[in-house]
Amino acid sequence: MTGQERPLLERAHAKINLYLHVVGRRDDGYHRLDSLAVFAGAHDVLTAEPAQALSLGLTGPFAAGLRDEDTAANLVMRAARLLQAEAGHGAGAAIRLEKTLPIASGIGGGSADAAAALRLLRRLWNADGVDEARLAGLAATLGADVPVCLPQRAARMGGIGEELRPAPVLPDCFMVLVNCGVAVSTPAVFRARAPGFRAPADLPAGWTDLGAMADDLTRLANDLEPAAMALCPPIVEVLAAIVAQSGCRLARMSGSGATCFGLFTAEHEALDAARALARPGWWVWGGPLAGT
């Protein structure tokens, strides 16, 4: 195979909600959110090559769970079919998904995979006529978290997740991610949530250091954390383990869980924490943010 024939590749990064306020509920049952989303260096990988039909091959440590649950795999194939129809494209694609992010874990892995599939196949099919706005429209039909995963840049999420505004300027920081190995159902967490709504957060234009950002974020919350903890008690243990790590400035659950994150000023602190947090059955990652 020559260099030019190499499959096209896109990374699908983990989306982390630094805080998440439930601010209302639509008539269709979807919840209105206010959230600050960032992206971690941790990622799945999608590749695609020209083919007559659409196909999806799964590899990686979490591929087996996907074959059982099928959600993210379906999302990738749904994204491919949507773009095919939108672009009026007759050809297919041989897609491969290397699944390294845990499934149903609050870090938007399936949404990131779907968004990466849209970006990847637009390139493969030279579907330049499908501009950013149309691509964002397709993303929104695939799921509430898919639009923010298209640009993979830190963003303030509103609406049910699809209304995106620029994030405040973020300080340099490093992250650990810990998942206890229990899949958590997003609809179940929303259903189990205590009733009531919160106001959207009042954020500054930016933070120059992690200490200032952590102080502000500490006053905010992930409103889904108590319900997720009730459904998945190991989250309590995970958060306590992250907080105990030297240099941890903030520990919180992302999305509807169960993955929790810790924020650190220095890379060596995050990497040391990731090493110290390793346990059988836990997925642990440490490193920088992506796309800020």
Ligand code: C5P
């Ligand atoms: O849009 P997505 O398929 O990711 O959402 C999964 C489920 O999570 C929805 O069916 C809904 O029950 C819940 N959800 C919600 N409000 C949101 C996002 C998701 O109630 N903003």
